[in-house]
Amino acid sequence: xxxxxxxxxxxxxxxxxxxxxxxxxxxxxxxxxxxxxxxxxxxxxxxxxxxxxxxxxxxxxxxxxxxxxxxxxxxxxxxxxxxxxxxxxxxxxxxxxxxxxxxxxxxxxx
Amino acid sequence: xxxxxxxxxxxxxxxxxxxxxxxxxxxxxxxxxxxxxxxxxxxxxxxxxxxxxxxxxxxxxxxxxxxxxxxxxxxxxxxxxxxxxxxxxxxxxxxxxxxxxxxxxxxxxxxxx
Numbered sequence: 001x002x003x004x005x006x007x008x009x010x011x012x013x014x015x016x017x018x019x020x021x022x023x024x025x026x027x028x029x030x031x032x033x034x035x036x037x038x039x040x041x042x043x044x045x046x047x048x049x050x051x052x053x054x055x056x057x058x059x060x061x062x063x064x065x066x067x068x069x070x071x072x073x074x075x076x077x078x079x080x081x082x083x084x085x086x087x088x089x090x091x092x093x094x095x096x097x098x099x100x101x102x103x104x105x106x107x108x109x110x
Numbered sequence: 111x112x113x114x115x116x117x118x119x120x121x122x123x124x125x126x127x128x129x130x131x132x133x134x135x136x137x138x139x140x141x142x143x144x145x146x147x148x149x150x151x152x153x154x155x156x157x158x159x160x161x162x163x164x165x166x167x168x169x170x171x172x173x174x175x176x177x178x179x180x181x182x183x184x185x186x187x188x189x190x191x192x193x194x195x196x197x198x199x200x201x202x203x204x205x206x207x208x209x210x211x212x213x214x215x216x217x218x219x220x221x222x223x
Contacts, residue, residue, distance in 0.1 A: 031209035042196065042213040050209070058210070088151060094209040098143055098158035099198075104151050 006102035023091030031094040032074040036087040112201040116214035131182040133197030141200035
């Protein structure tokens with residue numbers, strides 16, 4: 001049982017490049033979400049999904065896109081990376097009770 | 111939206127000491143979790159505790175939902191307990207908010223040998 005799997009673990013991008021952070025869960029959870037963690041600011045919600053085909057914005061959605069075509073996968077897309085998007089990104093999956101987090105992706109935009 | 115405050119922000123202990131971390135929240139919740147973020151950045155689930163008391167080894171947690179706070183107790187601390195401890199809640203607002211975790215700023219715990 002893998003839980004929540006994120007890839008890649010580390011990534012360096014140049015300003016203006018695009019990339020997709022992958023997230024997959026094997027717990028059949030309907031709810032999935034993306035957070036970013038910046039120093040001194042805790043974790044903040046970017047986007048979330050309550051099921052396949054349904055997504056919505058969180059607290060800090062600008063610069064990010066998401067889609068949810070299957071229950072298992074919830075990718076996060078950066079269309080044109082900016083230095084302000086340098087952060088650690090966490091994907092989470094939640095059932096009726098607790099949420100579980102992936103191992104995180106450390107993204108640096110230069 | 112719901113506000114989550116954790117205290118203290120920093121805590122330094124000698125190995126073997128006990129500690130209490132506090133989490134206050136501003137509104138009714140139907141989900142409260144404690145996480146430990148280890149020095150490698152992983153978020154480890156400690157407790158799912160929207161109310162009541164739970165224990166797991168040297169750690170225990172109590173949530174008093176009616177008074178809007180939760181406590182995490184660490185006894186006989188070890189150097190491996192070092193890291194950041196987060197409290198996260200889901201507001202009882204309902205609807206599609208059932209999964210929206212709001213995090214506190216965390217307590218940075220350092221345990222010296």
